[in-house]
Amino acid sequence: MIITKEDVGRISTLARLDLREDDQSLFAQQLSGILRIIDALAEVDTEGMNQMVSPAGLTNVFREDIVLPSVDPEEALSNAPDREGAFFKVPRIMEVD
Amino acid sequence: MRPNELKAHELLPMIRRKEVTVEEAVTETLHRIAAIDGTIQAYITVAGEQALGKAKEADARLAKGEPARPLEGLPVAIKDNICTKGLRTTSASRYLEDFIPPYDATVVRRLEDAGAIIVGKTNLDEFAMGSSTENSAMFPTRNPWNLKRVPGGSSGGSAAAVIADEAVFALGSDTGGSIRQPASFCGIVGLKPSYGLVSRYGLIGYASSMDQIGPMTRDVKDCALVLRAIAGYDPSDSQSYPKELPDYTGCLVSDISGITVGVPKEFLEEGLSDTVKDAFMKALDKLEELGARIMEVSLPHSRHALAAYYVISSAEASSNLARLDGVRYGYRASGCEDSASMMAMSRGEGLGPEVKRRIVLGTYVLSAENHETYFNEALRVRSLIARDFREVFEACDCLVGPTSPTVAFEAGEKTRDPLEMYLSDVYTVPPNLAGIPGISVPCGFDEEGMPVGLQIMAKQYDEETLLRVAYTFEEATEFHKRRPEIQKGAHESAGGERSV
Incomplete structure (x- = not known):
């Protein structure tokens, strides 16, 4: 290609x-x-082979639904390029008529 | 010898017996960095004050009679794509130049809980994409054996710091060879563990189905010591291996009689330099002399590994790096009227050429019209590569080959042609695709004194066999004992001075 x-x-x-x-x-x-x-990949005979997305061989890793402490909002915002109050601030998203 | 020149397993008992204080070990390491890092350029950030503070705390604990922890007082360098709470983590990108992580990576927590002291954050190819550390947006790192040559990559800063006595050991990360190839180029030991053995939580993801963090050390014994501290189940990494692990220091047995060592013939074909081949053949003779049974094997699909790797890793990178949107952290372009152009411009201005190239390639192979032809096909080829390994491991306990086709190349030699650079990972990529472990250990030097690495690979989660073979080889050879004489000033014509 x-x-x-x-x-x-x-x-x-x-x-x-x-x-x-x-x-x-x-x-x-x-x-x-x-x-x-x-493009050489196309020459390989892959008939019947699975698509290997991960080598871990794990499926459906579940955990208990327990509330644990998370990152403090101030810490989470500490690297923000721009903020307002407890929010990340960005330039406008919607078109203006 | 000064504490920073010792191996971890030599320094530990001295700290335990209080012959050396942790403060001395850290101070000597910082002195070495101050003296030599202007030449080597291994570190992006040196955490001197923080390290000294923690050293004093450790000494106070030991003075009170508290027992020494498994890595007590060892000065460690951390690759700068691994998050350290409160300590700048750049991934060698302008985009993250001022990023201060609000949390620690699991490996950082584990190392600090074991008593290690972080002295700084080391240079890498931007977002770990590269094989020479020349793709760092900060500055290139120089190979301590010859300052005009690259240290390898992407964990080039970590490898150079360890061999130049700027840390007792280091952590790197390896997606397609980024621990093993620089370990080989700098004459140290570097291990990419089995996928899932070491938590990726807090590692700035590049290709998440292949990324692994691993030890970069001065010998195999140190490698086992560090692996024991960082490996193990972590609920914060959904691909974490959930089973109980052995004590890796227990497999350091100098005996490989009865071990079957396979040599994949595809790893000795065109592209391999004569000097590396010579050193490898001698290493093979040594393994045989030590009692191993040598057997030629074939990994027929490994010749497609590099192609599959670049499709899969670029696809995952383009998806992973979508989080760099100028909103929550990192660089934001100024003067943009709307959010969409702010994102595009922030990425355009904040990211370097190799990262952009891989985002474009990854987006291309994932686009609707190419998804099946490239991405799905690469995943099927990956299954074949993994199957080749499973089949040869029915007959062999481990596989060996050269780590990289050449010794460290000259700075600037491969920066023009990305494809040329990719070829230096041709032997290290297959283990990442299959999820198996690989280690590089020093196995010789070329006529110009540049180190050559031997790669040993084993079954998934069989780090024990890997370490046993590596240890036995190391015990019977002297290559890991050689140290570079750093010629200060010899780099001056090489360019690439540090600017931050």
Whole structure:
């Protein structure tokens, strides 16, 4: 597979990642090289194999529903770039008419 | 010898017998850092005052007659992607440059409960993505054996600190070789435990189905000592291994007679340098001489491991790093009109090129049209890789091979082509995909005096066999005793001075 500069632009929008024009071109070229290696996966006969998402082999790890102390709100907010009272503050989310 | 130059198992009894105070051990370590770290650049943050305070508390406890704890007074370096409450944790990213974690990682809690003293946080490739520590957004770390060369990565700061006497031992993290490859490049011992053995709680996640924290030490005995302290079930890590663990120091038996050692032929094929191959073949002869039965085996799907690894790790990274949104912590771009552009710009400005490349690759392989072709297929290939290992472990107790195809390379040599850099992890990636443990131990030096590492792998959760073989090999060899003579000033033409 070849990734074009336009592909990189589209993907980076999906990933909410602002990329400079020159980075988009460079990534397109580098990722095409990486995909040439990755494309070899298609040659492997994987008929009947499970998708291995984790090597732990655990399923449905349950625990008792017990209330335990958690991070103090002040501590949780201590790294916030911007805050108001007990809230994280962000620029506007909704479109304005 | 000064306390910071000793092995953990040598310094511990001296502290216990009060021949050395904890304050002395920590002070000497901080002196060494002050003297040499301008050259090595292993540390992002040095926690001098905090360490001295804790050292004095420990000495006061010992003076009162309280018993010494299992790692009492040992100066330890922590990779800077492991959260330390109240102590800056950057993951070597501009994005987290001022991040002060509100909690400790489980491994940090366990080390401090065992008496270890954190002296600082070590450099890494940004978010642990890289194999040379050159992807650090702060500065590169230099290899103490030759300052023009890289220390490996991503745990390059931890490896360099241990061999340069800037800590008695260190913690690293390993997703595709990030403990073992720098251990190999710096001539120390580095263990990636079985997936689930050591809690990941508080580790800044990169590829969560492969990430493991592990010890980086001066010998195998120290490795067992540290593993014993950090391993074990943790309810805060949903993939934590829930069973009782053995005392890993109990398996340090210098005897491998009757052990069957498999050599995967795929690990000796093209790309392996002659010097590394020579050192490895000699190590193999040594294992045979020590009574092991050597057997050639095949891991036919391992040649697809790197491809599967880059699909899976990038996919998991793109998902994991979605939390870097400029809202709750970390960098926020200024002057943005709405939240969506604030997030995109914060990530664009705060993250380095390798991290961005992997987010793009990961998003690409997870996108609707590619999900089946790339991501699901890589997970099926991963099953085959794990099955190959299970099959060979029916006939062998452990596997051996070189840790990395080459010795430490020159700074700048592989930074232009990401693919070239990825190839240095070709032998270390398969164990992460399969979840099995791997250790790198020193097994030789090339003609220029650069260390070579031997990788030993065992069945999942069979760290006992792994440590026994590693210990027996170490007892019969001298490679782990050699130390670098650091040529201050020799790096000056290499560039990359620390700027923070």
